[in-house]
Amino acid sequence: MSVVSVSQLKEHPGESVTVRGWLENKRRSGKIAFLQVRDGSGIVQVVASKKELSEEAWEAILEATQESTVAAIGKVNVDPRAPGGVELHASGFRVDHLTEEYPITPKEHGTAFLMEHRHLWLRSSKQRAILGVRSEICQSIRDFFYQREFILIDSPILTPNACEGTSTLFQTDYFGDPAFLSQSGQLYLEPAAAAFGKVYCMGPTFRAEKSKTRRHLMEFWMVEPEVAFLEFDGLQDLAEDFVSYIAERVLERCSENLRVLERDPAKIESITGPFPRITYTKAIEILQEQGQEIAWGDDFGGEDETVLANQFDRPVFVTHFPSEMKAFYMQPDADDPKLALGMDLLAPEGYGEIIGGSQRIHDHDLLLQRIQEHDLPLEAFQWYLDVRKYGSYPHSGFGMGIERCVAWMCGIPHLRETIPYPRMLYKIYP
RNA sequence: UCCUCGGUAGCUCAAUGGUAGAGCAAUCGGCUGUUAACCGAUGGGUUGGGGGUUCAAGUCCCUCCCGAGGAGCCA
Known part of the structure; x- marks a missing residue:
């Protein structure tokens, strides 16, 4: 399975690829999860459905925290609902390194704190x-x-x-x-x-x-x-x-x-x-x-x-x-x-x-x-x-x-x- | 270096001199199309340091430290 950069995903519609990067944000709704994965070239939304994944992969999705290093395997879908027009429909997922308590959260921060980090x-x-x-x-x-x-x-x-x-x-x-x-x-x-x-x-x-x-x-x-x-x-x-x-x-x-x-x-x-x-x-x-x-x-x-x-x-x-x-x-x-x-x-x-x-x-x-x-x-x-x-x-x-x-x-x-x-x-x- | 404002939970901020609180983050639970998701629960504090006034200080005073905005200097 080839690793493809996020910026190149639109060149691979329908193909099954791997994206490696960092988890920027995650939204979960029971048995479906939406994960924003950033790899440096861009950000892609990974859509993961529990019933389509192994127990191990689903556990990895539940466990993954903000800024953890992750690998998402899945099919490239063109979908207007996705930010960027392309999303990855997950067939596999793993956490390569688990991040704990990443300091910079999605909410607002002051300049002094950000400069310190x-x-x-x-x-x-x-x-x-x-x-x-x-x-x-x-x-x-x-x-x-x-x-x-x-x-x-x-x-x-x-x-x-x-x-x-x-x-x-x-x-x-x-x-x-x-x-x-x-x-x-x-x-x-x-x-x-x-x-x-x-x-x-x-x-x-x-x-x-x-x-x-x-x-x-x-x-x-x-x-x-x-x-x-x-x-x-x-x-x-x-x-x-x-x-x-x-x-x-x-x-x-x-x-x-x-x-x-x-x-x-x-x-x-x-x-x-x-x-x-x-x-x-x-x-x-x-x-x-x-x-x-x-x-x-x-x-x-x-x-x-x-x-x-x-x-x-x-x-x-x-x-x-x-x-x-x-x-x-x-x-x-x-x-x-x-x-x-x-x-x-x-x-x-x-x-x-x-x-x-x-x-x-x-x-x-x-x-x-x-x-x-x-x-x-x-x-x-x-x-x-x-x-x-x-x-x-x-x-x-x-x-x-x-x-x-x-x-x-x-x-x-x-x-x-x-x-x-x-x-x-x-x-x-x- | 000078002037002004500020320092309270991991972060952003509340709190007439009188029981330190909220949102986010974290932890646990719920939810099959979320867009900084949402809903419920839980844990989390030497209020920047030191000194003083007071029956009582996050709050008032002194002092030091740190930060932000501006001035000067310069690109």
């Missing part, structure tokens, strides 16, 4: 849907760059110094010397752009900031492309194509997950270019018109981002920020050197900053000056300066937070559900 919460339908979307997004990112002939450059996680010199880093011991967990792969990507032209990295990054909000994690995944000879307008085109492609793939491949999440696909259908592009100065004007208390030179707060994004029906680029509020490596605007060629992409619906990027300084002396102005340790950046010393070239890149993108596509409010095992302020279990 994250390793089990993963089995819940909503969590499976979110992580399924995450998987598709990561795959679409790799496909996007592969199709455009980018080379994958894995950046290091252990680094000898604070890359951007801004955020708080996790420190560890490297054979007696201090080392830090990476907060960005960008600086390591820029030299690689001179080797391959178009490169990207995707991996975990770490920030030791004591942020306690729905939009922050201590450990999050970031994808960062870096392209030689790409300048500021082209960078925005790339980000626009990139985000549009991800949205298209989620719509195409994740419709069932979106349905489980009750996510309106229209919200994702509207993520197509061109995205509006406004300057920081224009953004401040809009915010002031909307009654936000903000002055030129201030950074956006969470509410500012939401108010600004709500002015548009799709993601919006904000560009040309004051140089002082941005990282040391951003190229100054030729028309107004007070401004940096940096851009943020703000997502609608309050999801905030999805992408941050810039054209990088490619002039050696200017970069050296900026490193000194920011009081960064020059010796640690010697290799980074080398990129501008041996065949310098204009180049640009951006970074996108994977979790923020997943939360946005799924329409869920908190980042903690968008990564299998979130690392949050003071919380690292399980």
Whole structure:
């Protein structure tokens, strides 16, 4: 008797097959029982009638508890009464492992309890849907760059110094010397752009900031492309194509997950270019018109981002920020050197900053000056300066937070559900 | 780090300063088409820890711990 995955059952109508999985729920009505069996590919209802089963198999059905490992043998029936349209009419049943007192019951639970049981919460339908979307997004990112002939450059996680010199880093011991967990792969990507032209990295990054909000994690995944000879307008085109492609793939491949999440696909259908592009100065004007208390030179707060994004029906680029509020490596605007060629992409619906990027300084002396102005340790950046010393070239890149993108596509409010095992302020279990 | 709210059965929550309760889960029984099934019964508590006020504290006060929401910081 062949083992068939639940997702493939509709290919075997009338056949007798075995399904192996976990018992999600059971309803019993005297001599007939309905069991929801989940195998990872889907959920199927097993219908079991006492008179059609051996005494042993019927006993196994009575004994089976929620989340027990079970094997159901039976005929595949197409039946409109069954959720999913297909059910298994049992001719045999056994319990391979009996679960006792599974903590997550079919009724409601609080967030704290579910986070404490994250390793089990993963089995819940909503969590499976979110992580399924995450998987598709990561795959679409790799496909996007592969199709455009980018080379994958894995950046290091252990680094000898604070890359951007801004955020708080996790420190560890490297054979007696201090080392830090990476907060960005960008600086390591820029030299690689001179080797391959178009490169990207995707991996975990770490920030030791004591942020306690729905939009922050201590450990999050970031994808960062870096392209030689790409300048500021082209960078925005790339980000626009990139985000549009991800949205298209989620719509195409994740419709069932979106349905489980009750996510309106229209919200994702509207993520197509061109995205509006406004300057920081224009953004401040809009915010002031909307009654936000903000002055030129201030950074956006969470509410500012939401108010600004709500002015548009799709993601919006904000560009040309004051140089002082941005990282040391951003190229100054030729028309107004007070401004940096940096851009943020703000997502609608309050999801905030999805992408941050810039054209990088490619002039050696200017970069050296900026490193000194920011009081960064020059010796640690010697290799980074080398990129501008041996065949310098204009180049640009951006970074996108994977979790923020997943939360946005799924329409869920908190980042903690968008990564299998979130690392949050003071919380690292399980 | 700061502000606000909260911590009572395995879970979600009730309980004027006066006998700690319900639903779900668990256990047992009933039911041949259930959709978080339903019906009946049973077991289940150091009310987050410590201290205080009071004849009497889950309830009021102090303190510590833990959690949630928000702010700041940031992607």
